[in-house]
Amino acid sequence: MASNRSKGSQKSGARRAENNRIYAHPLPLVFSTPDTGSKLGFGHVLGLFGLSRTRIENPHCEGVFDPATRSVWITNQRDSAILWRRGFFGKGDLSRSEPSWLARQTSARKAAGKYMTAEEVREKRRAERKQFKMDRAAAIAKAAAEAEAAFAEGREAMPAVIPSGATWKPQEPNENAELPEDSPEGDGDEADEELEPLEDVEHLQLTLQEAFFLIWNLDCLTVLDPHTSEPLSLKDIWKAFQSIHCIPPELPIYSNRFDNPFLVNYAAYHYYRSLGWVVKGGIKFCVDLLLYKRGPVFHHAEFGVVVIPVYEDPADQESSPFNLPNANTFSWTWLSTVNRVNSQVQKTLILSYVTIPASSRISPDLLSSPACLAHYSVRDVVLRRFIPARMRD
Template identity: 35%
Template sequence: MAELHPDGQSVWVRNDQDMETLFRQGFFGKGTLSRSEATWKQRNTKDASQSVPLEDITRQRRVERAKIKKEKQQGALNASSTASSPLVASTVASSCASPLPGTPPSAIQETLLTDSNKASTPATPSVVASYQELAISVDTKEDANYEHLQLSLEEAFFLVFAVECIAVFDATTSLSLSATDKHRRPLSIQECWIRFAEASTLKPNMRQCPSTEDFALVASNPFIVRYVAYHYYRSKGWVVKDGLKYGTDFLLYKKGLVFGHSQYGVKVIAVNGDLDNMAAEEMCPVEDRHGKSAMSSVYSLYSFMSLTPGLCRPHAVYSWQWLLTLNRVIAQVQKTVVLCHVVVPTDISKRQLSHPRTTLPLYQVVEVGAKRFVPEKNRA
């Protein structure tokens, strides 16, 4: 069971068994309190029989590095202070250790007794009670799991439409009907299609709640375009994860996250469907070697191709600077940029657009790979 949260453009899974099944049988979703798999509860229960989570290993490495760095700084500081003023340190130590001359022994004894009484002052009953209540609350909530598995809209719809393994409920409806489970009804495939497309167009507004009264489903909807690319790569056997960390839409893993790093960073680009018609009009007749006129298979690309390599349309954002920046970032982490063009149909009716079974076959996917030329590595 999953819950749709339109404001966050995500779907939440709260059941522990469902979270484990979805991630370990397809690497779907991400734990909100973890790096990938939802292991927050495992890390906090301190079960010795289970393997050490990745987050604990990373945290331990950071602590060790910080400790070594602090020891080096402290050693350098001690060496510099000892070399500069050795007499000052000895004078300060002797003055702190011995009392002033002429001080009576009774005054020294009273000072020692006062300091010992301050150090051994017992805690007040209110403080003890508060600590006991805190310990009881921690023990009672030890089994509680505050983490949930967060699915993107594309992942959730793939599980609903292609795999058919989860039921998605509206978050507001599921909370209001939590006591009466028999009246709860999951969203159908068509309802998920429309609700997810509607959620992808919402923009955060701090002054008022986002309004969706003027929403109209169009062929270039961001969710539809991204899902076409997601479904395409999932059907090819790739493990598709979000690529926001590297400035892309998706990352492609050959087997999964635990088997190796991702190999490709995919940037999804929507292209109008009239590209083929424009290309057909630009075909020019040429003469073959026998002197006969024929249509050339090479199009006159200069009239409709972008100045940026790999892009089929001029775009204000997708420029040379954008491509080189993205390629440099992806090349630094040993990946390849894939420009995934999703050809959006222009002659599609509202009836066809209302259901994914009639919409998805009308889209086409064209891929263009881009690599950064490095003279030291690409001389051959």
């Protein structure tokens, strides 16, 4: 027993070491120092003058702006790997997080008829769990009917047997069932060679907030126009990301608005990214953002963030053409629901209040550049669910 436990710890330790090696860089930019082989070389002389030989390696990734999905597509496999492994930016459009569609399809092709893939094991467990719930519900209904009949007849009901998770076992397949046809004779490697090579049709999909962070703060992403395939300037990207929430964008009511959804969401995203958190979408847990300490490969998200816009001037909210989520007063029922969902999955709920500057105080001309983001402020309120049985100390 101890030997199996030690083998498991060695395996997990090796996996952890491999993840530390693959995801060693927190951002796409890499800082490197050339090795001169001598401590008193040219680098030492530069250090006397306050200079450093550290170089910044910029990967210069490339993506295509897609207005229909409000995202930026990274179709190059190299760029996708860099942006995911260095900061966990984006998600695969055919995957749950990491763009792993090609690897999963290759693994499924190799495992055909030999062993079950991870996805097949997961689907089998889900089917068994569903069957267990159905069997348990049927046993409970049968026991209730038997008890009711026994009460009507004036006799003692037979003891009911309700399956539990510890004793229930899935039904074995029927031996008389038809077996699948054998695979063609021959070596498995030869059969794999006869198959056509798989084409990677998956792309990495960046949100507008992630894309603009890579463009404006790190300068490591070039966005192409979807029609002309020409690189877009920072000014064009700034306008395009805001106008995507304006339908139609030509209406004057959308112009010069500090409460544009892109600006509000980016202010919150930039705030947490600048503090070193890995920020991902949190719709699965009824929140706007999830905060990871290092990334989804290492740990589960520690915090769930709900972005709440707050208008500095109430008049701006009355004249706003945007229906910002959580801008109006929310109910305690909604708050309790969200807090309960996150507490059940060991996450702390954070209410992030993003203050929208008043248009009467700041000139709308600032909206022509990202300099207007300096006038937004973010305030955090940590909310914990009170459980009397656990919080007596």
